[in-house]
């Protein structure tokens with residue numbers, strides 16, 4: 141073959157080579173020849189390139205740095221030079237290249253021949269891998285890869301998160317099967333799910349109880365997926381581990397909190413009601429149901445104004461809209477006393493505090509309601525009690541002051557008696573004055589007795605003795621009447637520590653009242669039973685008569701001082717009795733007045749006192 | 752009369768004072784001192800010590816009970832106390848052994864004469 145044709149042939153091969161081949165003048169560095177690969181990648185014609193040098197297409201290089209680079213080729217200390225750099229296309233984009241450079245001759249002139257490999261693609265793959273690796277390392281999810289081709293699928297890789305979640309370092313897990321994370325807790329349904337999916341080469345997601353290196357339990361939300369090669373054979377499995385412990389705990393806590401909140405709502409004494417912006421009731425707790433007498437069903441979805449009496453009922457919508465428009469608060473965050481209306485129509489004083497809850501789109505209003513009927517009642521009683529105290533003190537003083545007057549009456553009566561010479565009319569009048577004065581004295585004593593502090597002198601005695609002695613003291617009231625005291629007692633030995641004198645007064649008051657209230661034949665029944673309460677053993681005494689009994693008002697008010705149904709009397713008898721029993725740590729109350737047979741009998745009083 | 756005593760009586764109510772003095776005289780006793788408060792009582796007793804003292808427990812200036820205690824400082828002065836307070840007995844102490852009776856107002860004639868009789872027996876025994 142003729143050498144030129146060989147040369148031509150060779151030139152053609154160079155021209156067609158997939159590599160880019162650049163030949164440039166060894167002195168001027170101007171391009172002499174660039175093959176098609178080079179021209180096309182750079183996007184330039186040979187004419188354009190002949191005006192340029194390699195430095196012009198290398199954005200990171202200067203003439204000096206390039207000269208320094210190729211110096212070893214020029215002085216022959218090196219035959220080839222390989223380096224990585226960037227080439228810039230005509231359109232301004234860059235690509236990574238690996239340059240192989242040699243000094244040769246071109247048409248008998250010294251020239252450099254550069255063979256260029258576009259490494260963009262190659263680097264991209266490596267880059268991608270690096271990026272992916274870094275991504276896998278930095279994700280919060282634990283990643284573990286096991287080799288499906290080896291026996292028992294040993295771990296060949298785990299990421300940082302996996303180390304963090306399990307507490308094991310990479311070196312400790314490589315080569316082991318993942319099951320070691322289960323430790324002895326092997327009885328888990330999920331294990332079988334995993335085995336099945338591993339068998340069928342599919343993906344699965346399970347929740348496992350796993351244990352950290354320090355032995356602490358964690359809930360592992362595990363996703364296992366197979367990696368297949370081009371032939372469809374599974375070569376690896378990738379496991380993604382999520383530690384759910386926190387979330388599960390948080391969920392338990394949340395449901396705990398919700399349960400607790402619900403419990404609070406359910407047991408709250410306050411009625412708690414929520415309404416929306418339109419005043420429509422969204423929820424109410426059991427206390428609210430009881431307080432208003434409506435069931436949840438009757439109220440939810442209804443306007444809250446149904447729980448208010450007029451005129452609030454009519455005004456409420458207006459008020460709410462006004463607030464939403466102007467922000468002017470009348471109740472919210474303040475709390476005040478308003479009037480509520482029960483289903484029965486009964487109106488009652490209530491303390492209402494409203495708070496506003498802003499949600500994303502709407503707002504809710506939560507109302508806490510306390511029924512203050514009792515409180516008001518108690519307040520009134522307190523005022524009453526205070527008035528009574530003052531009155532009591534005044535009365536005691538009055539009683540004291542009257543003694544001197546009573547003394548003068550006494551003296552006058554007795555002096556007059558000395559001078560009336562058995563004049564019968566005068567004697568009668570004087571006796572009458574003395575009786576009235578005695579009666580006044582007795583009344584004053586009773587009041588003073590009530591107002592004075594009780595100083596008890598306890599002694600062990602049997603209650604039967606005490607009431608029998610009281611019974612004897614009522615002798616004068618029973619004279620000429622048909623009266624029976626019926627004792628229904630388990631034993632005479634009703635031992636108790638009491639102030640005999642004071643307790644006798646209790647029985648005397650009860651007996652006197654019964655004798656006044658009942659018409660003959662009178663039966664007063666005392667029955668005693670033992671009771672056992674968590675607070676100790678007690679005697680329960682029932683004192684019952686066969687009169688007309690107590691009406692509603694009497695039952696309610698019989699222990700109030702100055703409450704009396706008798707024409708005579710201070711109205712202090714029962715109040716004093718209560719005071720004495722309570723000073724003994726006992727209670728006295730009005731009984732039902734029903735006999736065992738269910739037949740209505742007279743008044744019944746129940747005394748309970750510790751044994 | 753061997754059963755006659757020299758008696759001092761004190762009460763801030765003139766009517767009461769007069770009445771009880773009259774009763775005492777009619778019982779044959781000598782009312783040597785009539786005082787309407789404790790100070791008067793003490794002053795009078797300094798010159799003429801009675802055999803029996805009947806006094807209201809209260810009274811202004813010096814209360815009767817204190818006058819009684821002053822008079823009993825060296826030799827016990829037999830005394831009948833009269834009070835308009837019923838819990839007055841609580842103000843008595845153990846050392847008030849000279850108190851022979853404690854009467855609370857309104858005192859009836861029979862009660863009064865009874866108490867005086869007991870005192871007479873006690874003093875003259």
Ligand SMILES: Cc1cc2nc3c(=O)[nH]c(=O)nc-3n(C[C@H](O)[C@H](O)[C@H](O)COP(=O)(O)O)c2cc1C
Nearest residue numbers: 284286317318319321322331334335348377378379
């Ligand atoms: C990629 C991969 C990751 C796994 N990760 C866990 C893991 O984190 N915790 C665990 O208890 N089991 C894990 N397993 C499951 C166990 O390795 C094992 O397959 C499972 O316990 C059932 O097999 P056995 O019954 O022989 O133990 C993983 C399995 C594979 C293939």
